[in-house]
Amino acid sequence: MSGTASGIEGLALVIVTFNRSSYLRGLLESVAALDPAPERVVVVDNASTDDTASYLKALADTFPLPLTVCTLTENTGGSGGFAAGISAALQKNAQWLWLMDDDVVALPGAVAALGKWTGEYDCIHGRRFDEAGRPFFWQHRFIPLLGVHLPVRGNVFRDRPVFDTNVGCFEGMLISSDTVRKIGLPDPRFFINGDDEIYGWLASLENRVAYVNDFVLRKVRPQKQIDLGIRHLNDSSDLSRFCAMRNRGHTAGYLRAHGRFNRAGFAAGTALTAAKELLRLAAVERRFSGAGSLWRGWRESRAILKDTGWQPMPPLPNPPAATDPAAGQPAQSPE
Template sequence: MPKVCIIIVNWNGKDIVSKTLESVMQLTYKDFDVVVVDNASSDGSVEFIKNRFSEVKVIMNKKNLGGTGGFNTGIRHALKKKYPYIWLLDNDVIVDRDSLLSLVEVMEKDSGIGIAGSKILQMENPDIIWEVGVKMDWNKVGRVLINHNMKDTTDDHRVYEVDHVAACSLLVRTSSINKVGLMDENYFWCFDDVDWCLSFKKGGFKVVAVSDSKIWHPNFEEKSKGKISKRNYFSTRNWLYLIQKHTNGFQKMRCIRKTLAREFSAMFIYKLNDNEYAYRIFSMAVKDFFFAKLGGVTGDFDKAAPELKSELKSMGKIIDIKKLNPRKILIYPSTSISDARKVVNAIRNILPDAEIHFLIEENRKFGLTDLGINTFIPYKGPTRLYFLELLKLRRNSYDLGIMPYKTFSDIDIMKRILRYEDDQFYEIERNNMVLQITKMLLSTVVGELLGTILLPFWWTRKFAHSEYLVK
C-alpha cells in the first residue's frame, strides 16, 4: 500500500493532541509517517510530543500561521519527500482504527479523486453524525451538511461525491496538489478547507466523503457554545472572501448582497442593544474584507474585541432560582448540547418538581431525551419563533425563561429571563418586547438597504490568489 504522510497542526494543544496521536498509532494501516507542525506554542507542546512520541517528526513554525499556514508547512515537507498521499488531521480528533485504510482504498480505486474525507461523528455524542461531506447551496447562500445529526449506522457504506470535506480528516492525492496548489493562506483559519476542495473541483478532481472512514471531533457549535468570538470574525470575513473567489456574475452579486444585508442587520441590532463586543467583531470582519486585510489578525483585534467573559459578568447579578421557586420554566434554544444538559441538570438538582419545557430543533433532541424534560417545543428558526409563535409561547404563562448562555438579540417573552454561565444563574435585564420587535424590523430594513447600496464597492474587490501555487 502507498505510504501516507499524516500532518497534524498544533497550537497550544498539549492536553488534546496526545489523544489524537494515540489513536493514530492504533491505525490498522501501518505504512505512514506522522508530522506535527507546531504554530509557536507556548504550553510546552513541542517538548511533550518529542518526549512522549519519539517516532513523530515535529516541525516548528516561528509564529502562529493558523491552520492554513500550518498545514502548508507540513504539505511542503511531504511534497519534498514525495509521499503519494497526505492526510490532514486536526489536533483534537480521535480516529477509528480503519479510518485511513478506508480512505486509501477509495482513492486507489479511482484516480480521478483528488480529496477524500471521513464521516465526522460528534465527540460529545459518539453515535451521532456531524457530517459526511458538505454540498454548497449558493441559491440559499449556505451549505448543506450531509446526514447532519443523524444516528450512525453500520449499513451505510456509500462514497458521497460532495463539494467539500472538513480538514479535520482530509486525505489528498499529492500529485493533484501540483496542479491545484497549496491552501490559500489568506484564510488563516475557517473556510480554508472549503476553498481548497472547491479549487480541486475546479481543477477537474472529484471530492468525496467515505462513510466507512470514521473520526470523532468536537463539533464547532460545542466549541463556541453560541458565543460571539474570534471565530465569528473569521467566518464572516472569510465567507465573503469565499464568495468573491468561487462565484461569478449574478450569482456573486446575489450572494454578496445577501451576506452583506445579513451582517449589516446584525451589526445594527448589536449597536442598538449596546453590545459593543459583537458589533466590533462583525464590523471588523466586513471592513477587513473590503480593505483586503486577510490572513491572521494583529493586536488591533484584541483591542477592538475585549474578553467576552468579562462582558458577560457585567450583564447581571447572580440569582438564587430556589428563592424564585418557578413552577414552569422554558429553556431557550441551544447550539451546545453539553451546555443544555448542564442547565437542565442544574435546574433538576435545585427544583426537582419544576415543569421544564425546551425550545429546540427536532433533530437535536437526541442528546436530551434522558433528562426528564416535560415538553420539547419544535424550534424552526428565529423568524418563525419571533413572528409566528411568539404570542403562543407567551400565552403558556411561563414563570421563568433560561438561556444556556447569553444570546444577543432575543425578544423577551417571559416574565423573567436568566442566563446560565459558569454554574451560576445571572439576571438578564428585561427589554420592552414591542421595542425589541421594532429594533429587529428596523435592523432588517437597514441591512437590506446598506447591502444593496454598498454592493458595487464589495463586488468589485480584487484579491491575489496565485502566490500559493506550487512552484
Template sequence: MPRIVAVVVTFNRLGLLQKLVDRLGEIDGLGEVLVVDNASSDGTGEWLDVRGHTGEIPLRSRTLTTNRGGAGGFHDGLAWAIDREADLVWLMDDDGLPDPDCLERLLEEADNLDFWGPLVVDEADPSRLVFPIRLPGGTRVVHAVEDVRKAAKDDRIDGIVIPFNGVLVTKELVDRIGLPREEFFIWGDDHEYRLRAEEAGARVATVVTATVRHPSVGNLGTPMMFGRTTYNDSPSDLKHYCMARNNLVNLRDYRGPLHAAAFVVKTAWFYTFTRPSLARLRLSLRAMRAGIAGDYEGHRRYLS
C-alpha cells in the same frame, strides 16, 4: 502501496495531540507523521522535541515562530509532506481521533478519488455527525450517521467532504491546485481548498465506512429570517472576523458578486434584527472591507 504521510496541525491542545499521536502509531500503512505546532505555549513544542516515533512510525515536528492559524499550519504541513515524497497526505486537526481502521477504509477508494475523507462523528454520541452534511442534489441536511449511510452509494457520498478532518489528498492534486490559502488564518481555508479542488475537476467524496471522532461543537448556525436560514455567529471576535472576511471572499471568487452581496445583507439582518449588536455589525463590515481590499492582517488585533 503509496507513501502516506499524516500531517497534524496543533495549537495549545497537548493532551489531545498526545492522544492523536498515540492513535496514529497504531495505524498500519502510514510512512511518517509530521506535526506543525502553531507556537503553542502549553509545552507542546518541548514534548515534540523529544518524541521521535509513534509506535514504529517516524514522527517529525516543526514549531512555528508565530501562530499562523490552521490555514498557515496546513499550508506549511502539506508542502512539507510533498517535499518528503508523499504520494498521499492525510490531513487532520489535533482534536480529531481516527478509528483504528479509518485509513484502511479510506484507502479502499484510492483508485477512484483525489480528495476524500471520513465521516466526522461526535465522540460522545457516535450516531451523530459533528458537522451536518447537506446531501447532493437537494436541500436536505442530515445530522444522523444512519441517514448519511442510507443515502450513500457504494459506501460513498460523492461531491461532499469535510476538510481538514482526516482527509486524504493526492500529490497529483496538490501539484495541480497548490496549497491552502495561508492568509485566511482560520475559518474558510478548508472550504476554499475544497472549492478549488472541485473547480479543477477533482473527484471528491466522503467514505461513510470510515470514521473520525471529534468533540462536539454544539449547534452550528443560529436560525434567522423567520427560520428560513441560519447564520454562524461565534462569540469569539477572532473567529467571527475571519469568518466574515473569508466567507465573503469565497462567495465572491467561487459563486459571484450577487452571492457575496447576499451574504452582506444576511449579516446586516442578523445583527440588526435577529441578534442586535452594533459592535458586532461594525466588526463584520470591517472584516468584509478587508477581504474586498485583500487585507489579511486585520485579524491579528484579536489574537490573545
C-alpha cells in the same frame, strides 16, 4: 496513486496543533496504534506556548512512525499551519495528505477504510463521531452563487455509500499530492474559517470530492451545539466570527479567479453568513457580545474585495521547499 493491501501508498498524516498538547497526545497515541498506518506523520506546532514543544521533542525517539515536526515562529492559524505541513510532507515525497486538527482521534481501520476509495477519488472525507459517540453532522455542498456551503438534508448514504460533494474539511480531508500541486497550498490569508471550504471547492474543480460512509475519526473536544433539523450549530469564538466575515473577501477572490462571482448572490451569501453567526450567538452561546467581531470582519472583507492586486494561491509544478510561512525559514525537524 491508489490504496494497497497495507494501506495508502505514500500517505502522510499532517496535524496542526496550537496549545492543546493533551489532545495532541491522544491523537498521536491513536495514530501509533493504526494498522495499516500512515507512512509518515508531520506535526505543525503553530508557535504553541504550552508544553507541546517539549512533548514532541521527547516523542521523537520513541514514536513508531517517521515523524517530522515543523515548529513555526508565530501562530499562522489552521490555514497557514496546513500550508506548512503539506509543504513539508511533499518534500518527503508524500503522495497522499491526510489533514487533521489536533482535537480528534483516529479510529482503528481508518486508513484501510479510506484507502478503498483512493482509486476513484482524489479528495476524500470519512465520517466522524462527536465526543459523545454520535454521528457528527457533516454533509454540505458549496454554492458558488452565494459563496457559502449549505447543509444537505436527509440520509445522503441511503442509496450508495458515497456522497459526491464540492466542499472540504481539514478535520480529516484526504487529498492526493497531484491535486495539491494543481490547486496550490491552503491559503494562509484565511487564518481560520472558510479555508478548508474553499480548498475542497478548488479540489472539486479538478476531480470529484467524496464524503464516504466509513467512520474514521472521533472528535474528543466537547462543544455546545443545537440541532436545527436541517443542520447543527456548534459554539464558536469571536476570532472565528471575525474571520468568517473577513474571509468573505478572500472567498470572493477565488470565485472571481474562476469566473464564478455574482455580486448580488454573494451579497445574499454574506447576509446568510452574518445571520448564521448571530443565531449561533443567541441560540448556542446565549450572548450577543461577540456581534462586534462580525462588523469588524465585514469591514475588512470590503477592503479585500477592493484590492485589485489580490491573487489566488499559485499551483505547485514541483514540490515546494518546507518552510515556515511566518518567517520564511526552513521548518525544524527531528530527522
